Amino acid sequence: MGSKLSIMLLTLAALTTAAQAQDKDKTSDIIARGEYLARAGDCTACHTAPEGRLFAGGRAMPTPFGTLYTSNITPDPDTGIGKWSADDFYKTMHSGRFPDGGLIYPAMPFASYTKVTRADSDAIFAYLRSIPPVNQKNKPHDLRFPYDNRQLILGWRTLFFREGEFKPDPTKSAEWNRGAYLVEGLGHCSMCHSPINALGGTAQSDAFKGGLIPMQNWYAPSLTSNREAGLGDWSIKDITDLLQTGVSARGVVYGPMAEVVHNSLQYLSDEDTRAMAVYLKGISEPSPPPPASSTLPTTESSLLISLGKTVYDKNCASCHGLQGEGKPPHWPPLANNQSIEMQSAVNPIRMVLNGGYPPGTKGNPMPYGMPPFAGLLSDNEVAAVVSYIRTAWGNRGTPVSAREANELRSAPLN
Amino acid sequence: MVRFLEGDGVFARYLALAVAIATLAAFDDAAAQTPNQPPDTMAARVEACTPCHGNRGEGTSDVYFPRLAGKPAGYLYNQLLAFRSGRRKYPPMNYLLEFLPDPYLEAMAEYFASEHPPLPPSAPSEVSKDVLAHGELLATSGDAGRNIPACVSCHGPGLTGMQPGIPGLLGLRANYISAQLGAWRYGTRTAKSPDCMQLVAGHLTEADVTAVAAWLATRPAPANPAPVPKGTYALPFGCGSQPN
Structure with missing residues (x-):
């Protein structure tokens, strides 16, 4: 009887330990x-x-x-x-x-x-x-x-x-819904990628339509317009490369988005990254060509653009190529690059002034950097070269003025 | 085979090393020549540094941007870490480094530490002989009465610094040195505790800073500008950047 009891107790003890171990796991x-x-x-x-x-x-x-x-x-x-x-x-x-x-x-x-x-x-x-x-x-x-x-x-x-918690859309795939959950929920992408109004809010109807990030003076491009960072004509691989490594065949992340890739996105699983890519590609809308809205007189624009070509060939072409083809993913292409062409020229001007490194990630631990040109180029030359890259090689951006370049010299860097 | 290795251990090791280097070099060449890819080299990766610090870290015409070449790798690495965290404040540098990982910063530090472009000829000074003499006295003998150690007591008799954390002071312009000493004095530049430079700079007057910066900038390039090995001499007091 005594031995039976001790066997029972031992068994019980063993079972409890197993259960505890399982709980611990x-x-x-x-x-x-x-x-x-x-x-x-x-x-x-x-x-x-x-x-x-x-x-x-x-x-x-x-x-x-x-x-x-x-x-x-x-x-x-x-x-x-x-x-x-x-x-x-x-x-x-x-x-x-x-x-x-x-x-x-x-x-x-x-x-x-x-x-x-x-x-x-x-x-x-x-x-x-x-x-x-x-x-x-x-x-x-x-x-x-x-x-x-x-x-x-x-x-x-x-x-x-x-x-309210995320409600899956039953008409979409599980992958699309997983991506939507991450992008709209934990990823809180709309905090930057939606226009912020004077009250510091974003209207639901404007979600992911792009906006200037307050205080940082970086433009967070629209995630829906293919004229900006809308990913409609990107391959899934290019999107996942960008999110996971910070560089891709289509472009590279800098500034606040480099932080997001560095602290967050590089750690996501392949499946989750792919889900986000599927969703982001899915929400892009075909957008009409924007009105040509350059504020500069035509004669001034053409002078700027011709000076811009001289500046470009001397300072930029060695990495980005004479035709803006770059050497992707490390030296990003400028031709057909949405972040160069989009209506706001804040990001390309800032990149010329301050340069930048994409984030160091598991997939790209030693990124190549863009040199800062703030000390080498005048406001006029910065405006010229940005005007040139926004309009050359079939790019459909508008020229920018020396004043816009000058204003961003004092933008906060971090 | 074992006997060969034992008998000719040193030779075998050199042979192995040579083979390894040759293989790496071949690999590096092949990688460097991949079509439509940037060269797979540190030189190409640090191009963002060159407009201010020169192609090989030799410095540029801007007197406030320091030479990096040949400084001890440990010192350069500490500065990169301090700029990345914002402890050392210069927004263009803070911005560039913010999202770069430690091993990459270490590789950058080693790259510039291993570059040895010639030191620039020393520029004639604009300050008076008396000021230069005061600078020389502080740099070489210090001022015990005011608790100011000589620069040479930490930065080395040749002022070329010591591995791994103490920088050489030659090849820098007076404006840069005086701006840095000012930043130490005012506490806007700090380093790991015990923060030896902050202690020293705290005892300096503005006139001391001008004098010592001017004198250091007039020093000619030494025959051997390399920092001396770790432990070559004992430091007069503790220094967080140069652990024992």
Whole structure:
């Protein structure tokens, strides 16, 4: 009897250990999935300060309304989210309100995160619970009157916030829907790729129509118009290359998009990247040719363009080729390159002035860089060369003025 | 075979190394000549650095952009890390490096450290003899009464720096040196703790900075501009950039 009991107990013990081990595996699976999803949401871009501890917040976020400081989302009970429950976390992501009901500034992309499923929210929360807690108090925001009044957020929410999880479109493939979920939800692409109005909001009808990123003065191109970054005539491979490695046969990412690839997109699985590509290709709309809207008189334009060719042949052709063909993916082509031709000339002007490196990624760990020409070219020469590349080789952009070039010399670089 | 290796170990190792280098070189050539691809070289990858720092890191006519060539790789790497994180502030550099990974920055540092274009001829100074004499005194003897160590006590008797973290001070223009010393004094340039340069610069007056920058810029190129090996001499105090 005694031995039977001990055998039973031993068996029970063994079963419990096996069950515990299984639970542990399951927990670590959830944490790993949460880490992956936190990458997809690019949480670190805002919630980790330069040289700061992971997710301890404190990063300054300049906005047109003043400076916001990001919050500590480590599991520290006093200064982080250590006292939160999974319910609290989901509600915050979903409704843009702190657990105590307080309103969150919409710099936190809750208008996108509201689409995240409960299971994904729980996984991200489990991951955030697993990282080292950091005791670091949140820095108070520094917003100008009247924006320091959080009640104003209510107005913003009424205009621009639609709460609700992602609803798959049954007429589309599972892959398209997965891509839509990532792009519209965790990826929060519309935060930059939609026009921002004076109230700091984006209208649903304008989603992914492109816009100038406030404070950064980079233009986030439309993801729907094929005249901009609409990907309708891109191959799936070119899109996935761009998202995963930062470079592609069609173009290269710089500036704020380099950050997104660096911190987030390079870590996504091949399947998820492909799903995003399928969705992005799918939402592009055939767009009518834009009206030729150069503000420059024709004689001035043709003088600029002829000076531009001289500047180009001397400074640019050695990498980008006499016909703008480049040596893709590392030296991007300029002919038939949407980011050169699109209506806003902000990005090509900035690239000529400041140069840039695409992000270093697993797929492209040692990217080639574009030299800055701010110190070598005058405003007139910058305008000339940008006018030239926007109109040569069949490109259908418009010339730009020396004044536009000059204005961007003082644009913030980071 | 084993006996051959044992008996001629050194020779065998050199042979292996030579074969490896030849293979790499052949590979590099082949890669460098891939049609319609940029050369697979560091020189092509760091072209973004050249308008300000020169094709081989020799510097340009702009007096505020420093020479990079031949500085210790550890020093250059520390600067790249500091620019990437924003600890060292210069927006054009902060912007360029923001999304580049550590191993790549290390490769860039090694590339410029291994370049040895000739040092520029020293320019005649615009300051008076007295000022130069004050600069020389500070640089070579320091001022114990004011807790100012001599530049040579850390940057080396030949002012060529020490591996891996202490830069040489030759081949730089007075404007650059004085701007950097000013930045250390005001705390806008900082380094890993203990931040030795901030301590030193904190004791300097503006007149000291002008004098020492002017004198350093008049120094002729030494016969051997290479930084001396690690541990060649003992530092007078702790330095976060040059761990023991």
